[in-house]
Amino acid sequence: MIEIRDLYKTFDQTQVLNGLSLSVRDGETKVIIGRSGAGKSVLLKCIVGILQVDGGSIKLNGEELTTLSQHEYDRVRKNIGLVFQGGALFDSLNVGENVSFFLDEYTSLTPVQKKERMMHTLSLVGLKGIEALMPSELSGGMRKRVSLARILCMEPKIILYDEPTTGIDPITADAINNIIIEMRNKLKITSIVVTHDMTAAFKVGDSVAMFYHGQIIADGTPDEIRSSRHPVVKQFINGEALGPITDDESMKFGHAK
Numbered sequence: 001m002i003e004i005r006d007l008y009k010t011f012d013q014t015q016v017l018n019g020l021s022l023s024v025r026d027g028e029t030k031v032i033i034g035r036s037g038a039g040k041s042v043l044l045k046c047i048v049g050i051l052q053v054d055g056g057s058i059k060l061n062g063e064e065l066t067t068l069s070q071h072e073y074d075r076v077r078k079n080i081g082l083v084f085q086g087g088a089l090f091d092s093l094n095v096g097e098n099v100s101f102f103l104d105e106y107t108s109l110t111p112v113q114k115k116e117r118m119m120h121t122l123s124l125v126g127l128k129g130i131e132a133l134m135p136s137e138l139s140g141g142m143r144k145r146v147s148l149a150r151i152l153c154m155e156p157k158i159i160l161y162d163e164p165t166t167g168i169d170p171i172t173a174d175a176i177n178n179i180i181i182e183m184r185n186k187l188k189i190t191s192i193v194v195t196h197d198m199t200a201a202f203k204v205g206d207s208v209a210m211f212y213h214g215q216i217i218a219d220g221t222p223d224e225i226r227s228s229r230h231p232v233v234k235q236f237i238n239g240e241a242l243g244p245i246t247d248d249e250s251m252k253f254g255h256a257k
Helices: 041-050 070-077 095-099 110-126 141-153 168-186 200-203 223-225 231-239 244-250
Strands: 002-011 014-024 029-033 057-062 080-083 158-160 188-194 206-212 215-220
Touching: 002 041, 014 029, 014 041, 014 057, 014 158, 014 215, 029 200, 041 080, 041 158, 041 188, 057 231, 070 095, 070 231, 080 141, 095 110, 095 141, 110 141, 110 168, 141 168, 168 200, 200 223, 206 223, 206 231, 215 223, 215 231, 223 231
Parallel strands: 029 188, 029 206, 080 158, 158 188
Antiparallel strands: 002 014, 002 057, 206 215
């Protein structure tokens, strides 16, 4: 479904993506783990076309995306949904209006059909009957689920999740994880989940890839990643303060021994 090869992206002379390669099979949930601020979200924005890459290839079902014009990319975006970390809801619209927002622009559904789809997608994420509420009345977990419902309204083939469990309590986080699994099992959606939450990574992922220094340094099943002997992978998944990642940070700021 998604084939990424030798991807590069630089900001102000900082190499964020450094020859990154990654494959995601049709119907697979691929989890990408790594430290906060390392550039995982940049990768998602490159896939969906919000950011333009400096070099490399992104193919969706064999179609090269990096050479498309913005107009051509609009066609592709109908099949890709990006669930932002903060939800990115419109504060002046109620839940129902937020969820059905893109239906006006991208579909020819009747008002009745739009309402039916909106209510159906809210029920899919466990929020039936809240369409009249405003975003300010929602908890953090509810905002994330409304954001997902808005994506599901467009019936995408691919969903990209940017830190879906960040900033919410463990019980709500587990509910979000269950929804991601349900979207895969019921709707056969292909997903990329960016996270540093190891509980979420091992629960939802068919495969887990480790992002480090702008590259994927390990990629395998959850069990393979758990048993990895790679020192960076071991340090990260075990949450250890000391190790090669810590030494890297010390070198960066001039504190190496």
